[in-house]
Amino acid sequence: MASAETPRTATLTDVARLAGVSIATASKAINGRAQVRAETRTRVLEAAEQLSFAPNAVARGLLQGRTGTVGLLTSDLEGRFSIPVLMGAEDAFGAGQVSVFLCDARGDAIREQHHIRALLSRRVEGLIVVGSRTDPRPPLTGELPVPVVYAYAPSENPADISITANNVEAGGLAIDHLVACGRRRIAHVTGDASYQAAQDRSRGAERAMREAGLELVGGRTFFGSWSEGWGRGVASMILDQYPDVDGFFCGSDQIARGVLDSLRESGRDVPRDISVIGFDNWAVLTTNTRPQLTSVDMNLEQVGRIAARRLFEAIEGRAASGIEELPCRIVTRESSVPVP
Amino acid sequence: MASAETPRTATLTDVARLAGVSIATASKAINGRAQVRAETRTRVLEAAEQLSFAPNAVARGLLQGRTGTVGLLTSDLEGRFSIPVLMGAEDAFGAGQVSVFLCDARGDAIREQHHIRALLSRRVEGLIVVGSRTDPRPPLTGELPVPVVYAYAPSENPADISITANNVEAGGLAIDHLVACGRRRIAHVTGDASYQAAQDRSRGAERAMREAGLELVGGRTFFGSWSEGWGRGVASMILDQYPDVDGFFCGSDQIARGVLDSLRESGRDVPRDISVIGFDNWAVLTTNTRPQLTSVDMNLEQVGRIAARRLFEAIEGRAASGIEELPCRIVTRESSVPVP
Numbered sequence: 001m002a003s004a005e006t007p008r009t010a011t012l013t014d015v016a017r018l019a020g021v022s023i024a025t026a027s028k029a030i031n032g033r034a035q036v037r038a039e040t041r042t043r044v045l046e047a048a049e050q051l052s053f054a055p056n057a058v059a060r061g062l063l064q065g066r067t068g069t070v071g072l073l074t075s076d077l078e079g080r081f082s083i084p085v086l087m088g089a090e091d092a093f094g095a096g097q098v099s100v101f102l103c104d105a106r107g108d109a110i111r112e113q114h115h116i117r118a119l120l121s122r123r124v125e126g127l128i129v130v131g132s133r134t135d136p137r138p139p140l141t142g143e144l145p146v147p148v149v150y151a152y153a154p155s156e157n158p159a160d161i162s163i164t165a166n167n168v169e170a171g172g173l174a175i176d177h178l179v180a181c182g183r184r185r186i187a188h189v190t191g192d193a194s195y196q197a198a199q200d201r202s203r204g205a206e207r208a209m210r211e212a213g214l215e216l217v218g219g220r221t222f223f224g225s226w227s228e229g230w231g232r233g234v235a236s237m238i239l240d241q242y243p244d245v246d247g248f249f250c251g252s253d254q255i256a257r258g259v260l261d262s263l264r265e266s267g268r269d270v271p272r273d274i275s276v277i278g279f280d281n282w283a284v285l286t287t288n289t290r291p292q293l294t295s296v297d298m299n300l301e302q303v304g305r306i307a308a309r310r311l312f313e314a315i316e317g318r319a320a321s322g323i324e325e326l327p328c329r330i331v332t333r334e335s336s337v338p339v340p
Numbered sequence: 341m342a343s344a345e346t347p348r349t350a351t352l353t354d355v356a357r358l359a360g361v362s363i364a365t366a367s368k369a370i371n372g373r374a375q376v377r378a379e380t381r382t383r384v385l386e387a388a389e390q391l392s393f394a395p396n397a398v399a400r401g402l403l404q405g406r407t408g409t410v411g412l413l414t415s416d417l418e419g420r421f422s423i424p425v426l427m428g429a430e431d432a433f434g435a436g437q438v439s440v441f442l443c444d445a446r447g448d449a450i451r452e453q454h455h456i457r458a459l460l461s462r463r464v465e466g467l468i469v470v471g472s473r474t475d476p477r478p479p480l481t482g483e484l485p486v487p488v489v490y491a492y493a494p495s496e497n498p499a500d501i502s503i504t505a506n507n508v509e510a511g512g513l514a515i516d517h518l519v520a521c522g523r524r525r526i527a528h529v530t531g532d533a534s535y536q537a538a539q540d541r542s543r544g545a546e547r548a549m550r551e552a553g554l555e556l557v558g559g560r561t562f563f564g565s566w567s568e569g570w571g572r573g574v575a576s577m578i579l580d581q582y583p584d585v586d587g588f589f590c591g592s593d594q595i596a597r598g599v600l601d602s603l604r605e606s607g608r609d610v611p612r613d614i615s616v617i618g619f620d621n622w623a624v625l626t627t628n629t630r631p632q633l634t635s636v637d638m639n640l641e642q643v644g645r646i647a648a649r650r651l652f653e654a655i656e657g658r659a660a661s662g663i664e665e666l667p668c669r670i671v672t673r674e675s676s677v678p679v680p
Binding site for chain 2: 069077078080083086090099101102114115119227228257258284
C-alpha cells in the first residue's frame with residue numbers, strides 16, 4: 001500500500017480550484033486551446049506550476065480531446081452480469097469520445113493474460129476488470145502501464161480500486177419490502193452457499209428480520225442452487241412443513257420463478273396469500289412470470305458508470321483505493337403488494 | 341461487383357501448391373525464418389515471383405506470427421445472439437494468437453461509426469459485423485482499409501461476404517422432426533411477421549408440410565410476438581378451435597415455454613398427447629421447462645467460426661463474396677419423442 005507520507009500528486013481538479021476556474025477551462029488553458037483568454041491561461045499555468053502539476057501523456061491525450069480507448073476484460077460474458085456494466089461504463093465515458101473494447105477471458109487465466117497483452121499493445125488507456133460473481137478475485141499480475149479498476153468482483157488486494165454492489169444491504173432491502181407488505185412469516189431460499197453473493201444476501205436478510213423482531217421461516221436460510229428446479233422443490237417442501245408461510249425472498253429470479261410455479265400449482269394466491277421477491281431484475285424472467293415478479297436490481301449500469309469514472313480519475317493521476325459498495329434497489333411488480 | 345475478368349490475386353496457398361510445400365513452410369520461407377532449407381526457400385520464392393504473390397502488410401504480420409487483432413461490431417449485445425458468434429470467432433482465430441475486441445453499437449448508426457473509427461485507429465486487421473436479427477443490413481460505408489465479414493445479419497450488398505444461418509431449411513427440419521415423431525396435425529406459432537427469421541422459418545415449415553402431404557393446423561402460420569404471453573394465448577386458442585392438434589412448432593423458445601405452460605394447464609400431456617419444439621436452444625429456457633424442451637439450434641458458434649475463417653482468407657487477399665448459409669440442427673429433449 002502507498003505510504004501515507006507520500007504527497008498526493010496534484011490533479012487537474014486541484015489546478016482548476018487554485019486558479020478559480022472550471023476543470024474544462026483549466027484543461028483548455030493547459031492544452032493551449034484558443035478559446036481561453038490570455039489572463040486566464042496565465043493564472044492556470046501559474047497554478048499548475050505552483051502545484052507541480054504534470055499530466056501524464058495519456059491524461060493529456062484525453063484532455064486534448066483525442067479519442068481514447070479503454071479495455072473491459074470480462075471473465076464470463078454469457079453470465080450476463082458483464083453486459084450492463086459495459087453499457088454503464090460506455091455511457092460514463094461518453095459515446096463518441098472513448099471506445100470500450102470488450103474481451104472475454106472465459107474464466108481462463110492464460111486467455112486473460114493474452115487479452116491484457118493485446119489490449120496494452122493496442123494502447124488502451126486503462127482497464128476495467130469485470131468478474132462473473134461477487135467473490136473477490138486475484139488482482140492482475142505483472143507490471144501494468146495503465147490503471148485498473150475492478151467491477152462487480154472486487155480485487156483481493158485492498159490497495160486496488162474496486163466497485164461492487166452492496167449485497168448485504170440488498171438482503172435487508174428485500175426483507176424490509178416484504179415486511180412493509182405486511183408479511184411476517186418469511187422464508188429465504190437462495191443459491192449455492194459457496195457464493196459470496198448468497199452469503200451476503202442471507203446475512204443482510206437475517207439482520208433485517210432480527211431488527212423487525214422476526215425470525216426466518218425454519219430459523220435459517222435455505223441454500224441450494226441457482227435454478228428454477230430448486231425453487232420449485234424448496235417451495236413445495238416449505239409449504240408442506242410451514243403452511244403459514246406468507247413471504248418468499250428468493251436469491252435469484254430463476255429461483256423465484258420456480259417458487260411462483262410451485263405456489264400456483266399448490267393453489268396459493270400471489271400476492272394475496274403470499275408475497276414473492278426475486279433478485280437480479282432479469283427482464284426475461286420478471287416480466288414472464290405469473291404474476292410479474294418484484295425483484296432486487298443491483299444497478300449494474302451504475303457500477304459500470306462509477307468504475308469508468310474512477311478509471312478516469314486514476315488516469316488523471318488521482319489516487320484512490322479500496323472497495324466502493326453501491327446500493328441496490330427494489331423494482332416493484334405484481335408479486336408483492338401490501339395486503340390490507 | 342468485381343468483374344469476372346479480373347485475375348484473382350495469388351495467395352499463399354497458391355504459392356505453396358506451386359512450390360510443392362506446406363502453407364506453413366511457404367510462410368516461413370517468404371518471411372526468412374531460419375527453419376527452412378536453402379533449396380526449399382529458393383523454390384518457394386521462385387513460385388511467389390511466378391505468381392506475382394505480394395502479401396499485404398497485414399497478412400505478412402499475421403504470417404510472421406505477430407499477435408493480431410480483429411474487431412467484432414455488434415448492434416445488440418443484450419440480444420444474446422452476438423455472444424456465441426464472438427465465442428466461435430475467437431476459437432477459430434485461436435486463443436493466444438488473435439484477440440477479438442468487441443464493441444456494441446446498440447443499434448445506433450453514429451455509435452457504429454465511432455466504434456469503427458476507434459477500432460481502425462487501433463489497427464485492427466479486419467472487422468466482423470454481427471446483426472441483431474437475420475434481416476439484411478446496410479453495408480458499412482466509407483473507405484475501409486481492412487476486410488469486413490457480416491455474420492448472422494447479411495449485408496444488403498451481394499458483393500460483401502456474409503455468413504448466416506439457414507432459417508428456411510431450419511423450419512423444414514423442425515417439421516420433419518415432428519412428423520418423424522408421428523405427428524400429423526401440427527401448428528406453427530411464431531413471432532413478429534416483420535422479422536425475416538419468422539418469415540423464413542414459416543416458409544420452410546409450410547414447404548416441409550406440403551412435401552409430407554400435410555397442411556398446417558388452421559391452414560396458416562400464426563404470427564404474433566416473441567413472448568411467452570403470446571405462446572400461452574395462441575396455444576389456448578388453438579386447443580379450443582382445433583382440439584385434435586398433436587404438434588407445435590414454435591418460432592422461439594420463449595413462445596414454446598408459453599405453449600408448454602398452456603398445454604399443462606389444459607391437462608394435455610407433452611410428449612404423450614402433443615409434441616413441442618422450440619427455436620434458439622436457449623439453455624435458460626429449454627432446461628427449465630416441464631418437460632425439457634426440444635429446440636432448433638442455429639449453430640451460431642459455427643457462424644462465428646466460419647466468419648473468422650472468411651475474414652482471414654480476405655486478409656490474405658483471397659476473394660470471396662455472397663451469402664453463405666449454414667445449416668441448423670435439432671437438439672432433442674423430452675418434449676418430443678416418437679409416439680408408439
